[in-house]
Amino acid sequence: MRVLIIGASKGIGLETTRQALEAGHFVRAFARSAAEISLTNPKLEKVCGDALKTQDVDAAMIGVDVVIQTLGVEVGDLFRPVHLFSDATRVMIAAMGAQGVKRLICVTGFGAGDSRASISLLQLLPFQVVFGRAYADKSLQERLIKESGLDWTIARPGVLTGGPRTGGYKILAEASQWRNGIISRSDVAEFLVRQIEDRTYVHEALVLVN
Template sequence: MKFAVIGASRGIGRKVVEEALERGHEVRALSRHITAQDISGDGLTALDGDATNATDVANVIEGVDAVILTLGVPKDMRVLKATTLFSDATRTLIAAMEDAGIKRLITVTGFGAGDSKDKLSTPERLTQKAILGGAYADKDLQEQLIRDSDLDWTIARPGILSDNRKSNAYKVLVEKETWRNGLINRADVADFLVTAAENNSHIDQTPALQR
Protein backbone atom coordinates (compact mmCIF):
# COMPACT_ATOMS: atom_id res chain seq x y z
CA MET A 1 0.00 0.00 0.00
CA LYS A 2 0.95 3.65 -0.19
CA PHE A 3 0.48 5.75 2.94
CA ALA A 4 0.76 9.45 3.71
CA VAL A 5 1.99 10.13 7.24
CA ILE A 6 1.51 13.69 8.48
CA GLY A 7 3.54 14.64 11.53
CA ALA A 8 6.17 12.08 10.60
CA SER A 9 9.48 13.26 12.01
CA ARG A 10 9.13 12.33 15.68
CA GLY A 11 7.11 10.41 18.25
CA ILE A 12 4.32 8.18 17.00
CA GLY A 13 4.62 9.55 13.47
CA ARG A 14 8.20 8.43 13.10
CA LYS A 15 7.33 5.01 14.49
CA VAL A 16 4.53 4.75 11.91
CA VAL A 17 6.97 5.52 9.10
CA GLU A 18 9.40 2.89 10.37
CA GLU A 19 6.66 0.28 10.86
CA ALA A 20 5.11 0.85 7.43
CA LEU A 21 8.47 0.70 5.64
CA GLU A 22 9.40 -2.46 7.54
CA ARG A 23 6.20 -4.06 6.22
CA GLY A 24 7.11 -3.13 2.65
CA HIS A 25 4.70 -0.23 2.12
CA GLU A 26 5.45 3.04 0.36
CA VAL A 27 5.34 6.10 2.61
CA ARG A 28 5.00 9.77 1.76
CA ALA A 29 5.97 11.58 4.96
CA LEU A 30 5.29 15.23 5.83
CA SER A 31 6.80 17.31 8.61
CA ARG A 32 8.27 20.79 8.85
CA HIS A 33 11.91 19.73 8.70
CA ILE A 34 11.80 16.03 7.96
CA THR A 35 14.51 16.12 5.28
CA ALA A 36 16.97 17.29 7.95
CA GLN A 37 16.19 14.22 10.09
CA ASP A 38 18.07 10.93 9.98
CA ILE A 39 15.04 9.13 8.59
CA SER A 40 15.32 7.11 5.39
CA GLY A 41 14.41 3.82 3.79
CA ASP A 42 13.35 2.14 0.59
CA GLY A 43 9.91 3.36 -0.36
CA LEU A 44 10.11 6.63 1.61
CA THR A 45 9.43 10.04 0.11
CA ALA A 46 10.09 12.75 2.70
CA LEU A 47 8.54 16.17 2.17
CA ASP A 48 9.17 19.30 4.21
CA GLY A 49 5.91 21.13 4.77
CA ASP A 50 3.21 22.46 7.04
CA ALA A 51 0.23 20.31 8.01
CA THR A 52 -2.02 23.37 7.86
CA ASN A 53 -0.89 24.40 4.36
CA ALA A 54 -3.31 23.20 1.68
CA THR A 55 -0.64 22.88 -1.04
CA ASP A 56 1.77 20.92 1.17
CA VAL A 57 -0.99 18.56 2.29
CA ALA A 58 -2.29 18.03 -1.26
CA ASN A 59 1.25 17.16 -2.38
CA VAL A 60 1.86 14.56 0.33
CA ILE A 61 -1.46 12.73 -0.08
CA GLU A 62 -1.26 12.52 -3.87
CA GLY A 63 -1.88 8.94 -4.99
CA VAL A 64 -2.02 7.34 -1.54
CA ASP A 65 -4.41 4.65 -0.31
CA ALA A 66 -4.70 5.96 3.25
CA VAL A 67 -3.64 8.91 5.39
CA ILE A 68 -2.29 8.55 8.93
CA LEU A 69 -2.38 11.82 10.91
CA THR A 70 -0.07 11.79 13.92
CA LEU A 71 0.46 15.39 15.03
CA GLY A 72 2.00 15.60 18.48
CA VAL A 73 1.85 18.38 21.06
CA PRO A 74 4.92 20.65 20.72
CA LYS A 75 6.56 21.53 24.02
CA ASP A 76 5.72 25.21 23.62
CA MET A 77 1.99 24.37 23.52
CA ARG A 78 1.91 22.82 26.97
CA VAL A 79 0.77 24.29 30.28
CA LEU A 80 -2.62 25.65 29.28
CA LYS A 81 -1.43 27.32 26.07
CA ALA A 82 -4.29 27.50 23.58
CA THR A 83 -3.81 26.14 20.07
CA THR A 84 -5.74 25.54 16.86
CA LEU A 85 -3.06 23.34 15.28
CA PHE A 86 -5.03 20.10 15.41
CA SER A 87 -8.33 21.51 14.15
CA ASP A 88 -6.65 23.66 11.48
CA ALA A 89 -4.61 20.73 10.17
CA THR A 90 -7.66 18.48 10.21
CA ARG A 91 -9.80 20.95 8.26
CA THR A 92 -7.04 21.27 5.69
CA LEU A 93 -6.62 17.52 5.43
CA ILE A 94 -10.32 16.68 5.15
CA ALA A 95 -10.71 19.18 2.31
CA ALA A 96 -7.65 17.81 0.52
CA MET A 97 -8.79 14.20 0.89
CA GLU A 98 -12.25 15.05 -0.41
CA ASP A 99 -10.73 16.84 -3.42
CA ALA A 100 -8.42 13.89 -4.11
CA GLY A 101 -11.11 11.23 -3.61
CA ILE A 102 -9.22 9.55 -0.76
CA LYS A 103 -11.51 8.05 1.88
CA ARG A 104 -9.36 6.35 4.52
CA LEU A 105 -8.13 8.42 7.48
CA ILE A 106 -6.55 7.08 10.65
CA THR A 107 -5.58 9.62 13.29
CA VAL A 108 -4.26 9.81 16.84
CA THR A 109 -5.68 12.12 19.48
CA GLY A 110 -5.24 10.78 23.01
CA PHE A 111 -7.07 9.33 25.96
CA GLY A 112 -9.08 12.15 27.47
CA ALA A 113 -10.14 13.60 24.12
CA GLY A 114 -13.80 13.57 23.14
CA ASP A 115 -16.05 11.32 25.18
CA SER A 116 -13.10 9.39 26.64
CA LYS A 117 -12.74 12.36 29.01
CA ASP A 118 -15.59 10.78 31.00
CA LYS A 119 -13.32 7.83 31.80
CA LEU A 120 -10.54 9.87 33.40
CA SER A 121 -10.33 9.91 37.16
CA THR A 122 -10.60 13.30 38.86
CA PRO A 123 -6.81 13.54 39.45
CA GLU A 124 -6.14 12.49 35.83
CA ARG A 125 -8.62 15.05 34.51
CA LEU A 126 -7.17 17.88 36.59
CA THR A 127 -3.59 16.99 35.64
CA GLN A 128 -4.40 16.78 31.94
CA LYS A 129 -6.23 20.11 32.05
CA ALA A 130 -3.33 21.78 33.87
CA ILE A 131 -0.64 20.52 31.50
CA LEU A 132 -2.38 19.96 28.16
CA GLY A 133 -5.71 21.74 28.53
CA GLY A 134 -5.30 23.95 25.46
CA ALA A 135 -4.19 21.07 23.25
CA TYR A 136 -6.99 18.76 24.36
CA ALA A 137 -9.64 21.42 23.85
CA ASP A 138 -8.50 21.59 20.23
CA LYS A 139 -8.29 17.80 19.97
CA ASP A 140 -11.97 17.69 20.97
CA LEU A 141 -12.76 19.95 18.02
CA GLN A 142 -10.48 17.89 15.78
CA GLU A 143 -12.38 14.71 16.64
CA GLN A 144 -15.72 16.36 15.91
CA LEU A 145 -14.52 17.56 12.52
CA ILE A 146 -13.49 14.02 11.63
CA ARG A 147 -16.75 12.51 12.89
CA ASP A 148 -18.73 15.03 10.82
CA SER A 149 -16.81 14.22 7.62
CA ASP A 150 -17.72 11.64 4.99
CA LEU A 151 -14.36 9.90 5.36
CA ASP A 152 -13.81 6.32 6.50
CA TRP A 153 -12.15 7.32 9.73
CA THR A 154 -10.58 5.77 12.79
CA ILE A 155 -9.59 7.85 15.83
CA ALA A 156 -7.06 6.10 18.08
CA ARG A 157 -6.75 7.27 21.68
CA PRO A 158 -3.58 5.98 23.31
CA GLY A 159 -2.92 6.50 26.98
CA ILE A 160 0.39 7.56 28.56
CA LEU A 161 3.15 7.05 26.00
CA SER A 162 6.54 5.43 26.45
CA ASP A 163 9.43 4.63 24.09
CA ASN A 164 9.80 0.96 24.95
CA ARG A 165 10.11 -1.63 22.22
CA LYS A 166 7.06 -2.92 20.39
CA SER A 167 5.37 -5.57 22.52
CA ASN A 168 2.53 -6.79 20.26
CA ALA A 169 0.64 -7.29 23.53
CA TYR A 170 -1.45 -4.14 23.70
CA LYS A 171 -5.23 -3.92 24.06
CA VAL A 172 -7.61 -2.27 21.59
CA LEU A 173 -10.62 -1.24 23.68
CA VAL A 174 -13.55 -0.39 21.42
CA GLU A 175 -16.54 -0.37 23.79
CA LYS A 176 -16.81 2.68 26.01
CA GLU A 177 -17.42 0.65 29.16
CA THR A 178 -13.98 -0.98 28.69
CA TRP A 179 -12.02 2.23 28.25
CA ARG A 180 -9.34 3.11 30.78
CA ASN A 181 -6.22 5.22 30.91
CA GLY A 182 -2.87 3.47 31.07
CA LEU A 183 0.57 3.07 29.55
CA ILE A 184 1.36 2.11 25.96
CA ASN A 185 4.48 2.12 23.81
CA ARG A 186 4.62 4.48 20.83
CA ALA A 187 5.76 1.51 18.74
CA ASP A 188 2.58 -0.39 19.66
CA VAL A 189 0.45 2.61 18.71
CA ALA A 190 2.21 2.66 15.34
CA ASP A 191 1.57 -1.06 14.94
CA PHE A 192 -2.15 -0.48 15.47
CA LEU A 193 -2.32 2.44 13.04
CA VAL A 194 -0.57 0.60 10.22
CA THR A 195 -2.59 -2.57 10.81
CA ALA A 196 -5.87 -0.62 10.81
CA ALA A 197 -4.87 0.90 7.47
CA GLU A 198 -3.89 -2.47 6.00
CA ASN A 199 -7.06 -4.23 7.15
CA ASN A 200 -9.44 -1.30 6.75
CA SER A 201 -10.56 -2.06 10.30
CA HIS A 202 -12.13 -0.01 13.12
CA ILE A 203 -13.94 2.33 10.72
CA ASP A 204 -16.03 4.94 12.56
CA GLN A 205 -14.58 3.79 15.88
CA THR A 206 -12.55 5.52 18.60
CA PRO A 207 -10.59 2.71 20.25
CA ALA A 208 -8.55 3.30 23.40
CA LEU A 209 -5.09 1.74 23.18
CA GLN A 210 -3.60 0.38 26.40
CA ARG A 211 -0.96 -2.09 27.46
Protein backbone atom coordinates in the same frame (compact mmCIF):
# COMPACT_ATOMS: atom_id res chain seq x y z
CA MET B 1 -0.46 0.71 -0.23
CA ARG B 2 0.66 4.30 -0.75
CA VAL B 3 0.56 5.95 2.66
CA LEU B 4 0.84 9.62 3.58
CA ILE B 5 2.00 10.15 7.18
CA ILE B 6 1.40 13.69 8.41
CA GLY B 7 3.74 14.50 11.28
CA ALA B 8 6.28 11.87 10.30
CA SER B 9 9.53 13.31 11.62
CA LYS B 10 9.33 12.37 15.30
CA GLY B 11 7.49 10.38 17.96
CA ILE B 12 4.65 8.16 16.84
CA GLY B 13 4.87 9.50 13.29
CA LEU B 14 8.50 8.50 12.85
CA GLU B 15 7.92 5.05 14.32
CA THR B 16 4.86 4.59 12.11
CA THR B 17 6.96 5.53 9.09
CA ARG B 18 9.54 2.91 10.07
CA GLN B 19 6.99 0.15 10.62
CA ALA B 20 4.97 0.96 7.49
CA LEU B 21 8.13 0.60 5.43
CA GLU B 22 8.91 -2.69 7.17
CA ALA B 23 5.42 -3.86 6.19
CA GLY B 24 6.18 -3.13 2.55
CA HIS B 25 4.12 0.02 2.02
CA PHE B 26 5.18 3.06 0.02
CA VAL B 27 5.42 5.94 2.50
CA ARG B 28 5.29 9.68 1.89
CA ALA B 29 6.65 11.16 5.12
CA PHE B 30 5.31 14.70 5.52
CA ALA B 31 6.65 17.14 8.11
CA ARG B 32 8.27 20.54 8.34
CA SER B 33 11.50 18.76 9.28
CA ALA B 34 11.09 15.78 6.93
CA ALA B 35 14.60 16.27 5.55
CA GLU B 36 15.98 15.36 8.98
CA ILE B 37 14.39 11.89 8.99
CA SER B 38 17.29 9.45 9.23
CA LEU B 39 15.49 6.52 7.61
CA THR B 40 16.47 5.46 4.10
CA ASN B 41 14.37 3.16 1.93
CA PRO B 42 13.54 3.09 -1.79
CA LYS B 43 9.86 3.17 -0.81
CA LEU B 44 10.27 6.30 1.34
CA GLU B 45 9.59 9.80 0.03
CA LYS B 46 10.41 12.66 2.41
CA VAL B 47 8.27 15.75 1.85
CA CYS B 48 8.93 19.00 3.71
CA GLY B 49 5.72 20.91 4.29
CA ASP B 50 3.43 22.61 6.77
CA ALA B 51 0.25 20.77 7.80
CA LEU B 52 -1.51 24.13 8.07
CA LYS B 53 -0.76 25.18 4.48
CA THR B 54 -3.34 24.07 1.95
CA GLN B 55 -0.92 24.05 -0.98
CA ASP B 56 1.57 21.85 0.88
CA VAL B 57 -1.05 19.32 1.97
CA ASP B 58 -2.78 19.30 -1.43
CA ALA B 59 0.51 18.44 -3.12
CA ALA B 60 1.34 15.73 -0.58
CA MET B 61 -2.08 14.11 -1.01
CA ILE B 62 -1.69 13.33 -4.73
CA GLY B 63 -1.66 9.62 -5.49
CA VAL B 64 -2.04 8.23 -1.96
CA ASP B 65 -4.42 5.54 -0.73
CA VAL B 66 -4.33 6.10 3.04
CA VAL B 67 -3.60 9.04 5.34
CA ILE B 68 -2.21 8.67 8.87
CA GLN B 69 -2.26 11.86 10.94
CA THR B 70 0.11 11.90 13.93
CA LEU B 71 0.47 15.57 14.87
CA GLY B 72 1.84 16.75 18.20
CA VAL B 73 2.75 19.97 20.00
CA GLU B 74 5.72 20.91 22.14
CA VAL B 75 5.37 21.00 25.94
CA GLY B 76 5.56 24.79 25.97
CA ASP B 77 2.59 25.01 23.61
CA LEU B 78 0.33 23.27 26.15
CA PHE B 79 0.02 26.47 28.17
CA ARG B 80 -1.13 28.61 25.26
CA PRO B 81 -4.29 28.38 23.12
CA VAL B 82 -3.97 25.34 20.82
CA HIS B 83 -5.52 25.25 17.35
CA LEU B 84 -3.06 23.05 15.46
CA PHE B 85 -5.07 19.83 15.57
CA SER B 86 -8.38 21.23 14.34
CA ASP B 87 -6.88 23.67 11.83
CA ALA B 88 -4.63 21.01 10.28
CA THR B 89 -7.51 18.55 10.20
CA ARG B 90 -9.69 20.99 8.25
CA VAL B 91 -6.91 21.39 5.69
CA MET B 92 -6.36 17.62 5.51
CA ILE B 93 -10.05 16.74 5.12
CA ALA B 94 -10.42 19.23 2.27
CA ALA B 95 -7.34 17.84 0.53
CA MET B 96 -8.56 14.27 0.94
CA GLY B 97 -11.91 15.24 -0.56
CA ALA B 98 -10.26 16.93 -3.52
CA GLN B 99 -8.15 13.83 -4.26
CA GLY B 100 -10.85 11.27 -3.48
CA VAL B 101 -8.84 9.70 -0.64
CA LYS B 102 -11.22 8.04 1.83
CA ARG B 103 -9.16 6.15 4.44
CA LEU B 104 -7.97 8.17 7.43
CA ILE B 105 -6.23 6.90 10.56
CA CYS B 106 -5.71 9.55 13.22
CA VAL B 107 -4.02 9.69 16.62
CA THR B 108 -5.57 11.90 19.32
CA GLY B 109 -5.32 10.66 22.91
CA PHE B 110 -7.16 9.33 25.93
CA GLY B 111 -9.21 12.25 27.20
CA ALA B 112 -10.24 13.53 23.77
CA GLY B 113 -13.86 13.52 22.68
CA ASP B 114 -16.23 11.32 24.63
CA SER B 115 -13.33 9.50 26.33
CA ARG B 116 -12.93 12.54 28.60
CA ALA B 117 -15.81 11.21 30.70
CA SER B 118 -13.64 8.17 31.56
CA ILE B 119 -10.87 10.19 33.24
CA SER B 120 -10.86 9.47 36.96
CA LEU B 121 -11.70 12.31 39.34
CA LEU B 122 -8.19 12.10 40.79
CA GLN B 123 -6.63 12.70 37.38
CA LEU B 124 -9.15 15.20 36.04
CA LEU B 125 -7.84 18.40 37.63
CA PRO B 126 -4.14 17.96 36.71
CA PHE B 127 -5.22 16.76 33.25
CA GLN B 128 -7.27 19.90 32.72
CA VAL B 129 -4.53 22.22 34.00
CA VAL B 130 -1.77 20.73 31.83
CA PHE B 131 -3.55 19.27 28.82
CA GLY B 132 -6.91 21.04 28.80
CA ARG B 133 -6.19 23.43 25.92
CA ALA B 134 -4.65 20.79 23.69
CA TYR B 135 -7.36 18.24 24.38
CA ALA B 136 -10.16 20.72 23.79
CA ASP B 137 -8.68 21.13 20.31
CA LYS B 138 -8.22 17.36 19.92
CA SER B 139 -11.91 16.96 20.77
CA LEU B 140 -12.78 19.42 18.01
CA GLN B 141 -10.42 17.52 15.72
CA GLU B 142 -12.30 14.30 16.45
CA ARG B 143 -15.66 15.96 15.75
CA LEU B 144 -14.44 17.25 12.39
CA ILE B 145 -13.21 13.76 11.47
CA LYS B 146 -16.46 12.08 12.50
CA GLU B 147 -18.45 14.56 10.41
CA SER B 148 -16.13 14.29 7.39
CA GLY B 149 -17.72 11.35 5.57
CA LEU B 150 -14.33 9.64 5.45
CA ASP B 151 -13.54 6.04 6.40
CA TRP B 152 -11.85 7.04 9.65
CA THR B 153 -10.35 5.27 12.64
CA ILE B 154 -9.31 7.29 15.70
CA ALA B 155 -6.66 5.92 18.06
CA ARG B 156 -6.54 7.38 21.59
CA PRO B 157 -3.38 6.14 23.30
CA GLY B 158 -2.81 6.52 27.01
CA VAL B 159 0.43 7.87 28.46
CA LEU B 160 3.19 7.36 25.89
CA THR B 161 6.52 5.70 26.64
CA GLY B 162 9.67 5.03 24.67
CA GLY B 163 9.43 1.30 25.28
CA PRO B 164 9.71 -1.47 22.70
CA ARG B 165 7.03 -2.86 20.41
CA THR B 166 5.35 -5.70 22.33
CA GLY B 167 2.12 -6.33 20.46
CA GLY B 168 0.57 -6.99 23.86
CA TYR B 169 -1.44 -3.79 24.16
CA LYS B 170 -5.21 -3.64 24.66
CA ILE B 171 -7.64 -2.17 22.13
CA LEU B 172 -10.57 -0.82 24.15
CA ALA B 173 -13.49 -0.32 21.79
CA GLU B 174 -16.35 0.01 24.28
CA ALA B 175 -16.83 3.12 26.41
CA SER B 176 -17.37 0.93 29.47
CA GLN B 177 -13.79 -0.36 29.05
CA TRP B 178 -12.04 2.97 28.58
CA ARG B 179 -9.33 3.82 31.10
CA ASN B 180 -5.98 5.48 31.23
CA GLY B 181 -2.73 3.53 31.15
CA ILE B 182 0.64 3.48 29.47
CA ILE B 183 1.62 2.33 26.01
CA SER B 184 4.78 2.60 23.96
CA ARG B 185 4.90 4.72 20.83
CA SER B 186 6.08 1.60 19.02
CA ASP B 187 2.92 -0.28 19.98
CA VAL B 188 0.75 2.65 18.90
CA ALA B 189 2.58 2.65 15.57
CA GLU B 190 1.95 -1.08 15.19
CA PHE B 191 -1.77 -0.49 15.62
CA LEU B 192 -1.76 2.34 13.07
CA VAL B 193 0.09 0.29 10.47
CA ARG B 194 -2.31 -2.61 10.94
CA GLN B 195 -5.21 -0.29 10.12
CA ILE B 196 -3.80 0.55 6.69
CA GLU B 197 -5.35 -2.64 5.33
CA ASP B 198 -7.56 -3.81 8.20
CA ARG B 199 -11.03 -2.22 8.16
CA THR B 200 -12.26 -3.77 11.41
CA TYR B 201 -12.29 -0.43 13.22
CA VAL B 202 -13.61 1.89 10.51
CA HIS B 203 -15.79 4.58 12.13
CA GLU B 204 -14.56 3.70 15.63
CA ALA B 205 -12.62 5.69 18.20
CA LEU B 206 -10.55 3.37 20.40
CA VAL B 207 -8.45 3.68 23.53
CA LEU B 208 -5.03 1.96 23.44
CA VAL B 209 -3.23 0.94 26.65
CA ASN B 210 -1.04 -1.90 27.92
